[in-house]
Amino acid sequence: MSSSPELEQHITALDALLEQYLYLLDEHQKARETLHKSLSLGFISLARANSSAQGGKRFGQDDYDYRMQATKLVQVDSLNKDVLKYSVLASKISEATPDKTISSTEAESSQQADDKPNDPIRWFGMIVPNALKDTQAQFVTAVGESVPQILNISTQMRQLEIDIGRSRKAIKRLEKSDASILPTI
């Protein structure tokens, strides 16, 4: 069956949208895998920290400092009229004190205790197991990279879903009008 050039154009456009959507779906799956890997490694490190702690100490809510102030903040920007972009950034307070804890692979140390007054790891004492620092590093990656990435991809996919829906409707409409013309030929 021959179709109108307009219909062909819409079908080509829909193909392009679907291709873009599938690409984003793949990116979403990869970002999910990265997030789950970071969290999994974080949980393993936390379990290691708990098992290495003396006197059956558990690194958990009993030691939270309820004066805590967030050092990771979300920034939402509008990329264009349809798509928003999420970023998770270090707050100004934590930017002023470079994050040495994460990169540290040295043995347990209290040398950096004063470097980061807002570092939540200090709730658990001046000397903490390296495993707890590993936990922190994994969760920093999860929150700072994977979480905004997944949300940004999801936002783009949502916009494409709307575009695909519109494109499909336009094609249906054109197919109907083509079909109504054909019998008269």
Place this chain on the structure above:
Amino acid sequence: MAAPPTAYKDRQFLAVIGDEDSVTGLLLAGVGHVNPPPDSQKNFLVVDAKTETSAIEAAFDNFTQHRKDIAILLINQHIAERIRYKVDAYTAAFPSLLEIPSKDHPYDPDKDSVLKRVRRLFGD
């Protein structure tokens, strides 16, 4: 069309509803925030086996409806299951909702909101 800037300009915090290990990890990353007294509102809820579902619902409502400073809500998937009707009915643009796995409960992709949308788009 995207939400107007007024809908998100004051939203800067992540909130968490999770088990103790998830919350501890996320607070270690620096997301935890307690507002100054007398308000002293936390942006997280630690859920254990004794936590009533009503407490989870209340925290979910607080983070998604009442507080205007939350941009992203992270919730363990197994906890989201306990208030699934509420989570599935949630359609607001802000805060964004993201379900995450926990130590004891691996992530079930069948319940992933993005994958549900994909299935809907392709007519499953």
